[in-house]
Amino acid sequence: MKTTFYISLLLAGLHAVSHGQLPPNHHNGDDPNEPKHHMHHAGEAIACLKLVPNNADFAFQFFKEIILEVPNKNIFFSPVSISTAFAMLALGARSTTQTQILEGLSFNLTEIQEKEIQEGFHNLIHMLSHPESKVQLNMVNAIFLTERLKPLKKFLDDAKALYQLEAFTTDFNNPREAEKQINDYVERKTHGKITDLVKDMDPQTVMLLGSFVFFKGNWEKSFKPEHTEEREFFVDAETTVKVPMMHQTGRFDFYFDEDLSCTVVRLHYNGSATAFLVLPAKGKMKQLEQTLVKETIQEWSDHLFKRLLSLYFPKFSISGSYEITNMLSKMGIVDVFTDQADLSGITGTPDLKVSKVVHKASLDVDERGTEAAAATAAEIMKMSLPPAIEFNRPFLMLIFDRDTNSTLFIGKIVNPTITS
Incomplete structure (x- = not known):
């Protein structure tokens, strides 16, 4: 019988939350208002840009799966949060389990090696969190472990180096205390945006792996x-x-x-x-x-x-909360949720499996933004009314x-x- 653990994927998006990704090979043209890429770290850029087409394929494939699960309802999720958490899990996976995770994330392992994928995610996290940006975007990864579960030093060292992983000892035998520890941590890291994340925790849990993105941005041109x-x-x-x-x-x-x-x-x-x-x-x-x-x-x-x-x-606020095990299984990530799981790279023995995966995301959209420079504030309008969208x-x-x-x-x- 395999010991099970949870993966929790969170995303908190605040205010006019939006982060600008243009697709691969985007052409900026000559528009002076178009923000240019500020690739300060060429090596990092090259490493994380290798992931672009695969991460984008995963994002839209997952979108199709989630629509089947919740038709005709609001949907909101963070593809990059899900990809990052499972790439981190792949560090501790071995054999078919690892292959399924990486191929389920849309990577062709004949074209890109696992080492390149891990390096790419490392640089992606670093670049998304660059402090000089005018938006606030933080990716945080955390692992909560029961005291009797002794992870391999190599797994923790690699996860800390590549994913800035924070590790905590947790007493899951006392579910209420464990829930409070984890919920307090999540609430603090999301600036109060996500509260009471985990509830009714199974005392048999031995590990909780969390990955979330906190984003806060202002419109370039605010709405009045x-x-x-x-x-x-x-x-x-x-x-x-x-x-x-x-x-x-x-x-x-x-x-x-x-x-x-x-x-x-x-x-x-x-x-x-x-x-x-x-x-x-x-x-x-x-x-x-x-x-x-x-x-x-x-x-x-x-x-x-x-x-x-x-x-x-x-102007609206929405959030999504999903148990995504079934969706990921449909995308080929199967063994990690069964007794066939091989996560021996985490503890040295193949006695772990993932019991469920929870993803949470939220979005607030409002008028906030910083006005454009004074020179462009007074746009000249044609006398005829512009078309309304x-x-x-x-x-x-x-x-x-x-x-x-x-x-x-x-x-x-x-x-x-x-x-x-």
């Missing part, structure tokens, strides 16, 4: 609170809700995808963060969900152009980091008045 007003949002043919709708008129990156019948608007945050807001035509959401791949984002990026728009976008029916929100080409968050907002 006095322009926010209640307007209707059409959830479906039968359901209409009232939402606080933010409003801003100006020049926005815009594209209409005729093949997928959707409108794309890109908003920047200060720093390297970017949000793609995607509004499908009525009845076209399912088609968009089923066909969305990294090449789609690339095409949008290549075709965006500046257009004067009257933009209406809801109103996000008043279900839409997607994709948040990227341009410096690392990372997909930080993927969200589907079906009803912005439902917070969880």
Whole structure:
């Protein structure tokens, strides 16, 4: 009988949370307003950029799986958080278990070695957490271990070096004390955003592995609170809700995808963060969900152009909490959840398996932002009214980091008045 442990994947996103990832091979063109890549560390950049196509493939494959699990509901998750936690787990996995994890993360092991993958994630974490950025983005990895479980020094050393892992001894035989220790840690690390993460903990647990991203960003051009007003949002043919709708008129990156019948608007945050807001035509959401791949984002990026728009976008807070074991199993990560698991790289003996994987993510979108410089504050408007784009029916929100080409968050907002 294998000893089981939990993996908990968390993400807290705050305020106008968005991190700007442009897809691989994005062309910035000559737009002076387009933030440039600030690759300060060339070696790190090369290492983590090797992961880009694989991480993007994983992100959109997982998106398709999660939609099947929770159809017609709000969805919000962090692909980079899930990938990072399982890459870290792969450090302690051996044989088929390790192969399944890495291939399940969309890596082709004939093209990239495990060592390169681990080095890439190490540099990804470092670059995402760069302190000179104008956005606050922290990736934190932690492991809570029962005292009787003695992890190998090599596993802890490698995990600390590559993933900045923090390790804690926890008495799981006293579930209430263990829950308090873990919840207090998570609440502190997410600045109070995530509370009471673990509940009803099994006293048989021997290890909890946690990975989360904390993000806080400001819009490059803020919305004025006095322009926010209640307007209707059409959830479906039968359901209409009232939402606080933010409003801003100006020049926005815009594209209409005729093949997928959707409108794309890109908003920047200060720093390297970017949000793609995607509004499908009525009845076209399912088609968009089923066909969305990294090449789609690339095409949008290549075709965006500046257009004067009257933009209406809801102010909302959503969170997602998912038990994702089943989804990962469908993607080929199977053995690690069974008695076939080989996690002997963690303890030296193959007596561990993962009992369940929990992923939590949250997003707040509001008007906050830093005004553009005074020289550009007074934009000259044409006398004719610009076309209005109103996000008043279900839409997607994709948040990227341009410096690392990372997909930080993927969200589907079906009803912005439902917070969880």
